[in-house]
Amino acid sequence: MRYATLLAMAVGLILTASTATADLVPVGDPVPGGSWFQQFNETGVGNFDLVAVRMTSAGDTFEHSTHYGFDQAGWALKYENAPMYPTLASATGPAVTSLTWTIKFAGNNNDNPLAFDFVAFYGDTLLESAHCYWPADGTPHYNDWVITAPGSWSPTRAELVPVPGAVVLGAVGIGLISWWKRR
């Protein structure tokens, strides 16, 4: 009985000591990861002022900043549907006939096939739709991309450039003020 009491006390002391000295500790082994990027060029469709991509292969994502490194002044990332790993992203800028920029993907380019849809807009007009497939078979090379046009994705511009929350809030505020004024 005394032995059992001593054992219980010892276990209690060990547990207390572990908690007190826990603080910051690594959990498990480090996990390798990564991202990759591919430069693209869009041309031959006339003037365009918006490009957008939508991931279509399950479990794959782009990585923030999905669109970057534009060769034309004034172009910038406009919208991503998630902060770090979006599946939908658009970029806008002044109307141009040729644009070279970079798209960033999450994961590894040598063991993870993926597919995404691409569109280019001028104003509200959809100029081009394409489907892009990356097979991830062997040494990565730009010739591995399979790009077919036209693609099947035909979103509206509004779906690719959602109205910011602040604008909606402002509109609601103005509406409220007008309603209050009428009363």
Place this chain on the structure above:
Amino acid sequence: MHQKQIALTITGMLLCFTTIASAGLVPVGDPVQTNSWEQRFNEAGAGTFDLLAVQIATRDTTLASPAQKDFSDEQWILDMDEPTVASAVGPATDDMEWNVHFTGECTDSVVLDYVCFDGEEIVNAARGEWDGSEWSVTNYPDGEGAVWQPDRSAVVHCPVPGAVLLGALGLGLVARVTRRLL
């Protein structure tokens, strides 16, 4: 000879037009892989905390974005996300697991300084040294003796100045409208 030249010119022009017409979206150059790695950490036993921050103390490595992720409490979010400093905030807790995300290969060595705050107070600090195969972590309760003891304000994002200005303008406008109406 003349006919052959004309035929050649026409063929060349046709080829040019075909190329332009089918240009559309094309890849430029080969894809580029950038490596990163993650290590999961646990913070517990130091009391409650509502902010975690890490800083890279070695020159050759940086944090990869997002620098801190996969928090065991899903209400926690990344706050500062810079190449050498990152922080995360959330509801006060006394036990948290999360990943720190580094650039490069996991065989590269790295030295990482760490603090956690409860309000303005540092409740724990640590230095973690990774030699490419093993972690060595030294904890400094309350931050005493730690190399890195930042103020909380140094590791949290300030509100975006534009948003603050817009908010002030909005409030002013509402106040003016209210005064005119009443």
